[in-house]
Amino acid sequence: MIAxxxxxxxxxxxxxxxxxxxxxxxxxxxxxSGLEIELDHLEALLPDATVxxxxxxxxxxxxxxxxxxxxxxxxMRGPGRGLGSI
Numbered sequence: 001m002i003a004x005x006x007x008x009x010x011x012x013x014x015x016x017x018x019x020x021x022x023x024x025x026x027x028x029x030x031x032x033s034g035l036e037i038e039l040d041h042l043e044a045l046l047p048d049a050t051v052x053x054x055x056x057x058x059x060x061x062x063x064x065x066x067x068x069x070x071x072x073x074x075x076m077r078g079p080g081r082g083l084g085s086i
Contacts, residue, residue: 002014023076024072024076027072027075027076028065028072030075031068031071031072031075032064032065032068038061038064041057042057042058042061045057
């Protein structure tokens with residue numbers, strides 16, 4: 001979706017952010033139960049949701065990651081999953 005914007009600044013910023021978040025994204029399925037269902041729900045909202053509905057949904061999405069940040073970091077540092085191997 002970002003690449004289709006044809007906005008070079010936005011595309012580069014998104015790529016940089018995606019690169020920085022990649023280690024956490026790889027371990028999220030180990031920590032966050034129901035991740036696929038959550039992502040499917042967010043994707044289904046995009047075409048027709050109001051701004052308020054999107055704010056609530058994405059607030060919950062990111063809020064859960066904030067609440068579980070310690071667990072996500074522990075998974076990144078866990079046995080066989082040191083930060084260097086991610």
